[in-house]
Amino acid sequence: ALSPVHARPRWEEWGALRCPLDLIRGEHGLLQDEEVARMRELQPGLRVHVVDGAGHDVHLEAADAMLPVLARFLRSGGRTSFLIALAQLADIDFHTARGIVERHVAGVLASAPAAN
Numbered sequence: 433a434l435s436p437v438h439a440r441p442r443w444e445e446w447g448a449l450r451c452p453l454d455l456i457r458g459e460h461g462l463l464q465d466e467e468v469a470r471m472r473e474l475q476p477g478l479r480v481h482v483v484d485g486a487g488h489d490v491h492l493e494a495a496d497a498m499l500p501v502l503a504r505f506l507r508s509g510g511r512t513s514f515l516i517a518l519a520q521l522a523d524i525d526f527h528t529a530r531g532i533v534e535r536h537v538a539g540v541l542a543s544a545p546a547a548n
Contacts, residue, residue, distance in 0.1 A: 447474035454479045454505045456498050458486030 453475050457463050459482055472478050481501045486494040 443470065443474065446471065449475065452477065452505075452508075454481060454501065456481045456483065456490055456501055458482070458488055458490045458493065459484050460486065461488040461490070463488070
C-alpha cells in the first residue's frame, strides 16, 4: 500500500510545506541522520523528537513516550498541519487524510497526558 509513496523521493513536496512540523523518530530507527539533516535544511523550523531505545515503529515500540509529543502537537493546532502534510506526502486528498486522522485523534488526546 505504501510502495507508491516510496517510489520516488519527496523532497520537493517536503520543502513546499508551509506549516509547523514535528518529527518523532526512534533512536534505532531506519531514518538516517543525513535524511533528518536534509529535512531540517528544507524546513528550518522542524522540531525533532528522538525516542530513546525505540526503532522505526515508535508508535508500536514506545507509545508511552510518543503520545505526549503527538498530543502536544495536536493540541497546539498541529492537527491541520498534520493533515496537510499527510495529504501532500501520501498523494491523497485532504478529506481522505482528515478521515484517517480524525478516527485516531480523539483516542490519542484522551490517552496521552499533557507533555511538558
